[in-house]
Each structure stands twice: as structure tokens, then as C-alpha cells.
Ligand SMILES: NC(=O)c1ccc[n+]([C@@H]2O[C@H](COP(=O)([O-])OP(=O)(O)OC[C@H]3O[C@@H](n4cnc5c(N)ncnc54)[C@H](O)[C@@H]3O)[C@@H](O)[C@H]2O)c1
């Protein structure tokens with residue numbers, strides 16, 4: 201039974217879902233804050249469910265010997281070392297839509313609070329001061345709202361802005377003109393947004409491109425009296441520059457839900473009367489927390505129990521419906537890759553994967569990832585479907601995928617061709633109606649072989665007497681042959697043999713086979729068979 205640790209304050213709904221799905225779950229909502237304790241225990245778990253407090257660092261990943269999936273109940277995965285998780289073959293999932301509306305509403309609440317100084321007026325009134333003349337606000341109707349990042353949350357904020365009768369402009373290089381029109385916003389470049397917006401609201405992820413998008417220089421380009429809302433990520437604003445701009449009276453106010461360092465227990469902007477702060481509350485509504493907890497638990501359970509992948513940030517999706525049909529094809533792809541990887545000794549330069557017929561109608565990304573994992577494993581050891589594409593890229597392997605309608609006798613097949621420094625090699629296979637993989641072609645030569653735990657692959661010149669000599673050599677070495685698949689390109693041409701044997705083919709036996717007349721190559725090939 202898979203075991204999951206919930207190390208942040210997720211809604212209890214997640215725990216219920218894991219239990220209902222038959223998963224052993226430990227709910228320790230404060231454990232994520234104790235990184236040493238987390239590193240101590242993480243090795244026991246197959247899954248880790250988190251919000252933002254748990255930092256899944258290199259060190260945690262190194263200690264997570266059995267971890268297969270990290271589920272983030274929320275959007276931002278910047279608290280997870282994704283490259284490290286990917287390299288270790290751990291799927292990282294998030295819930296990209298579950299808290300968007302709630303966070304957009306928080307941004308709007310922050311904008312309204314900023315416009316009317318509601319938190320300050322509230323504190324003053326509670327203190328019995330009745331400072332009616334101190335709190336003069338601004339009206340939002342007719343004002344220009346500048347949205348930086350118009351994705352899930354930014355677009356909801358934009359439409360709410362339109363609803364408030366604001367003029368909404370947006371900077372987002374990936375926003376299409378059609379989508380902008382549909383949202384009722386004007387697409388502009390960053391400098392135009394900075395120059396025109398009365399209120400700027402940030403909704404991008406934190407990346408190398410967006411870090412400090414509101415830099416000192418950018419803030420200098422804003423209108424005097426601009427107000428700034430950040431409910432996205434702390435690093436998007438140069439906080440020192442923001443403080444200076446507020447102190448100088450250029451920026452009229454800022455509403456911050458997020459900070460460069462969190463938890464933010466002290467900050468240069470704390471105590472500033474023009475700054476409103478909340479402790480990263482954007483996603484904190486009962487509705488959003490229940491939704492993200494439910495979604496992340498379902499997604500993680502699906503992956504751990506069926507292999508279905510939803511909302512992974514480091515792997516292609518595999519839906520629960522397609523997972524059973526796809527599974528034997530993924531397995532075939534991995535075996536084709538494994539075969540090619542085991543018989544190849546030089547560096548792989550190119551990989552081409554052809555998907556024909558029914559194979560081309562399925563999730564080819566998943567099959568490609570599996571083929572790459574099989575291919576690289578003999579060379580790099582610890583690799584799986586998650587880490588294989590990135591490892592292939594790191595090794596400079598050029599990958600191409602080709603899809604083709606059914607042309608041959610099989611309803612569908614996959615052919616993997618690899619180009620090494622020395623040669624080009626191909627292997628093809630299909631899945632029979634019993635769900636079992638079959639190799640149907642090697643080096644363009646047809647054959648019919650079921651991959652098995654222990655196999656011997658030979659290439660030889662097609663001359664009489666070879667099969668007898670091979671059988672005798674194996675028999676004398678005590679190697680029992682369970683199945684023998686043969687093929688040749690033409691009479692007297694190149695021939696191949698793929699034999700299933702009962703035990704591992706030893707190096708000594710391989711040497712004897714290589715010494716037989718007409719043998720060009722002899723390789724031991726092994727597969728993990730269920
Ligand atoms: N405060 C919170 O509690 C809270 C809750 C949820 C999400 N978030 C954060 O809100 C942010 C937005 O989330 P989302 O779900 O809308 O993400 P999203 O991916 O749907 O949208 C992000 C948008 O930013 C745009 N973008 C990317 N790079 C850009 C750049 N250089 N300049 C301008 N635009 C750029 C993208 O094209 C995209 O449209 C994320 O940082 C997320 O982590 C915060």
C-alpha cells in the first residue's frame with residue numbers, strides 16, 4: 201500500500217481522500233517547517249503532499265529514497281527543487297486552477313483596501329480616534345488597472361476590473377490579441393503599462409525573466425501616485441526600491457500578500473502607513489483550500505495507484521481513462537528503448553520514434569519518455585519516465601517523433617531508431633491483443649519475439665549450420681533455450697536471432713557464441729518482466 205505524508209496544513213479533505221482510495225496517510229501539518237525532521241522521515245514515503253511552508257530542497261529529495269510524487273495543493277511550485285526532483289524521477293504536480301478565483305478576489309480586496317485605506321481606518325476607528333478627515337481615498341471607476349501577467353488569476357482580476365468600470369490594460373507576452381479582446385482588456389507593452397496604470401497588479405510566476413519585473417528602473421517609469429498590488433510572488437518587486445518610491449511620495453501605496461522572504465517576520469515596509477500586508481493569504485478561503493486539497497489528493501492517488509498523471513509540471517499528462525490502454529504501449533516503448541540501449545555501446549546522437557496506427561492515436565509523449573528511459577538506463581542507471589527527457593536533452597540527443605496512419609499488417613506499432621557515433625539501429629514492436637509486447641523487427645528484419653527476462657541476441661551471416669552450432673554451444677554450457685526467434689533480410693544475407701533462455705547468459709558463454717563462425721555480434725539482453 202503506498203504511503204503518503206501530508207507535511208503542511210492542507211484541508212482534512214485530502215486525508216479523507218487518501219484513506220478512501222486505500223492509501224496509508226500521515227497527516228503532520230507542521231512537519232514541513234522542520235526541515236531536519238522532514239529529511240529524517242521522508243525516506244519512508246511514496247508521496248508528499250504540501251502547500252507552501254514545506255521547502256522540498258535538494259537535501260530533502262536526496263533523502264527521499266522511495267518518493268514517487270510530490271503534490272502541491274496550490275499553484276506555485278517554487279518551493280520545490282523541480283530539476284532535482286525530475287533528475288530523481290519524482291513527478292511534481294500542482295492544482296493550477298483550484299485557487300485562482302479566490303486569489304483574484306484577494307487581489308481585488310487588496311486593491312479596494314488600498315484605494316480606501318480600509319485596514320488603516322479600521323485600526324484607527326477601533327482605537328477610538330474617529331479620524332474622518334485622515335482617510336481620503338480614490339474612486340476606482342474610470343481608473344486604469346495595469347495587469348502584469350494575464351493568465352488564470354490575472355484574467356479573472358482583469359474581468360473583475362472591467363466589472364468595476366475600470367479601464368484595464370495588460371502586459372503579458374503570451375496573451376493573444378483574441379483573448380485580450382475577449383477579456384475586454386487592451387494588450388500593451390510593459391513600458392506603456394508602467395506609464396499609464398493608476399494601479400498595477402502582478403500575476404506572473406516568479407522566473408528569471410519576471411524576477412524584479414518592478415525594478416527600481418521600472419518603478420521610476422510609473423505614474424506619480426500609482427498604487428501597487430502583489431498577490432503573486434515576493435521576488436517580482438524590488439522591495440528596497442519600492443520602499444524608497446513610497447518614502448519619496450512617488451508610489452502612493454502598496455498592498456502585499458507575498459514577500460521575497462517568507463515567512464516575513466520583519467520587513468523594511470512593515471509599519472509604513474501606506475502599505476497593507478497580509479501573510480500570503482491569497483489562496484486562503486475554505487472553498488479554495490477544500491478544492492486544492494481534494495484535487496491534489498485525487499491526482500496523487502491516481503498516480504500512485506494507476507499511473508495516471510494530471511497537472512504534472514515535469515511530465516506529460518496521462519488521463520485515468522487512457523492509463524490502462526496506454527500501459528502496455530508504454531511498457532513496449534520502454535522495452536524497445538531498453539533493447540536498443542543494451543546492444544549499443546557508443547554515444548547516442550539521435551533518436552527517432554515512429555508511432556504507427558493505434559500507437560499514433562495515443563499519448564505519444566508518455567511512450568517517448570518511456571522509450572528514452574529504457575534507452576538511457578543501461579548507460580546512466582537511475583532514470584525513469586520523468587527524468588529521461590531531461591537527461592536525453594542534457595546529453596545532446598536529438599529527438600524526433602513521427603506519427604503515421606496504419607500502413608502495414610499491424611493495427612499499430614512503434615519503431616525506435618537510434619543513430620550512434622558508429623551506426624544506425626532500429627527495433628520495432630507491437631502490443632498483441634493479450635496486452636503483451638512483441639518485437640516484430642530488428643535492423644529492418646522481421647521476426648516475432650516476446651521480450652523475456654533473459655535473452656541472447658546475435659547477428660550473423662546467413663550460412664547453413666549456424667543455428668545448430670549455436671544450439672550446441674548453449675547446450676554444452678548448460679543454457680536451456682525457451683524460445684528461438686529468427687529472421688534474415690535475404691537468403692545468404694544478414695540474419696538475426698533473439699533467443700529466450702532460462703538463466704542469465706554469462707560472459708564466458710557470450711565469448712563462446714562470439715567465437716562461432718559467421719557471428720558478427722552477440723549480446724546479452726535482459727528485461728524486467730512482470
Ligand atoms: N498569493 C497567493 O496565495 C497565490 C495563490 C495562487 C497563485 N499565486 C501566484 O500567482 C501567480 C499567477 O498564477 P496563475 O495561476 O495566474 O499563473 P498562470 O500561469 O495561469 O499565469 C501567469 C501568466 O504570466 C504570464 N507571464 C509569464 N512570464 C511573463 C513575463 N515575463 N511578463 C509578463 N507576463 C508573463 C504568462 O503568460 C501567464 O499568462 C503565480 O506566481 C502564482 O504562484 C499566488
Ligand SMILES: O=C(O)CC[C@@H](O)C(=O)O
Nearest residue numbers: 251252273274275276483
Ligand atoms: O497554499 C497557500 O496558501 C499559497 C498558495 C499559493 O501561493 C499558490 O501558489 O497556489
